[in-house]
Amino acid sequence: MSFCEVMSWTMIFLSLVVALVGLVGNGTVLWFLGFQMRRNAFSVYILNLAGADFLFICLQIGYCFHIILDIDSIPTEIYMFYHVVLNLPYFCGLSILSAIxxxxxLSVMWPIWYHCQRPRHTSxxxxxxxxxLSLVWSLLEGKECGFLYYTSGLSWCKTFDLITTAWLIVLLVVLLGSSLALVITIFWGLHKIPVTRLYVAIVFTVLVFLLFGLPYGIYWFLLVWIEKFHYVSPCNMYLVTVFLSCVNSSANPIIYFLVGSIRHHRFQCKTLKLFLQRAMQDTPEEEECGEMGSSGRSREIKP
Structure with missing residues (x-):
C-alpha cells in the first residue's frame, strides 16, 4: 500500500471519528437551545450554526461510509446531488458565522442603538x-453545472462558479473585518468594554473556522480556477479538507461548553446545559460572579 493510500484511509477514519463526536456535540446544542433554554439574539444564530454543522457532518459521515464500504451501486446522479447538498450547510454556516x-x-460599537432600535426578530x-439563499443558490449551481442532471450546455456554470467564489471571498472579508473591528473596539477603544464569555466563544469559533473550515472552500476555489488541480495535487487533498472541515464543525460545541465551564470545577452531565447557558450570556465575569454570590446568600438566608 502506497503512502497516499495510507494517508487517504487515515483521513477517512479520522474524519469519521471526529464527525461522530461532532454529531453528538451539535445534537446536544440543538436539543438544549431548541427545547431546553430560552433563546436570545445570539443563541438563535448559534442554534442555526449548530444545525448547519449537524447537516454538514451527517453528509460527511455518509461520504466516509460510502468510501469504506466501497459502494459502487449508487447512481452517479445521487453522488453528484450529494455535492450540491454539501454546499448548502457550508455556505449557510459561513454566512451565519459572518452575521454573528x-x-x-454592532452591539459593542453602538450599544444604545443595538439594544433600543434593533428589531426583535432580526436573528x-x-x-x-x-x-x-444558500438552498436556492446550491440548487441553481447544481442545475447549471450538471450536478442535478446532465445538461448539454454548461455555459452558465463558470459564471455561477465565479459568483460563488466572490460570495465566499466577500463573506471571508466581512468575517475578518468585523472581527478585527470588534477586537480594536474592545481593547483600544475610547471606552473600556469588558470581555464576556460570548465574545470569547465567538472569537474562538471564528479562529477555528479560519484554521479548519476555510481550507475546504479554498480547495474548491483551486479546483475551479486551476486547471487539472485535482490531478496534480499531492495524494488526495480533498480528503484532508474533509477531515479539517469535520474538525471545524465538531469543535464549536466543545468551544461553547469549555467557555461556559470557566471557573466551574464540576463536570457533570446535568451541568452541560448550565455551561451552554453561561457561554451564551453577554455579561461580564464580575457581574456574573456577583449574581451567583447573591443567589447563594439568598439560599442560605431562606429557612
Missing part, C-alpha cells in the same frame, strides 16, 4: 433568509 460577527460588532429573519 457583524451583529456582535430569526436573517437566519431564515440565509438558509433560503
Amino acid at each position: 460577527s457583524i451583529e456582535r460588532c 430569526a429573519v436573517i437566519c431564515s433568509l440565509l438558509w433560503v
Whole structure:
C-alpha cells in the first residue's frame, strides 16, 4: 500500500471519528437551545450554526461510509446531488458565522442603538433568509453545472462558479473585518468594554473556522480556477479538507461548553446545559460572579 493510500484511509477514519463526536456535540446544542433554554439574539444564530454543522457532518459521515464500504451501486446522479447538498450547510454556516460577527460588532460599537432600535426578530429573519439563499443558490449551481442532471450546455456554470467564489471571498472579508473591528473596539477603544464569555466563544469559533473550515472552500476555489488541480495535487487533498472541515464543525460545541465551564470545577452531565447557558450570556465575569454570590446568600438566608 502506497503512502497516499495510507494517508487517504487515515483521513477517512479520522474524519469519521471526529464527525461522530461532532454529531453528538451539535445534537446536544440543538436539543438544549431548541427545547431546553430560552433563546436570545445570539443563541438563535448559534442554534442555526449548530444545525448547519449537524447537516454538514451527517453528509460527511455518509461520504466516509460510502468510501469504506466501497459502494459502487449508487447512481452517479445521487453522488453528484450529494455535492450540491454539501454546499448548502457550508455556505449557510459561513454566512451565519459572518452575521454573528457583524451583529456582535454592532452591539459593542453602538450599544444604545443595538439594544433600543434593533428589531426583535432580526436573528430569526436573517437566519431564515440565509438558509433560503444558500438552498436556492446550491440548487441553481447544481442545475447549471450538471450536478442535478446532465445538461448539454454548461455555459452558465463558470459564471455561477465565479459568483460563488466572490460570495465566499466577500463573506471571508466581512468575517475578518468585523472581527478585527470588534477586537480594536474592545481593547483600544475610547471606552473600556469588558470581555464576556460570548465574545470569547465567538472569537474562538471564528479562529477555528479560519484554521479548519476555510481550507475546504479554498480547495474548491483551486479546483475551479486551476486547471487539472485535482490531478496534480499531492495524494488526495480533498480528503484532508474533509477531515479539517469535520474538525471545524465538531469543535464549536466543545468551544461553547469549555467557555461556559470557566471557573466551574464540576463536570457533570446535568451541568452541560448550565455551561451552554453561561457561554451564551453577554455579561461580564464580575457581574456574573456577583449574581451567583447573591443567589447563594439568598439560599442560605431562606429557612
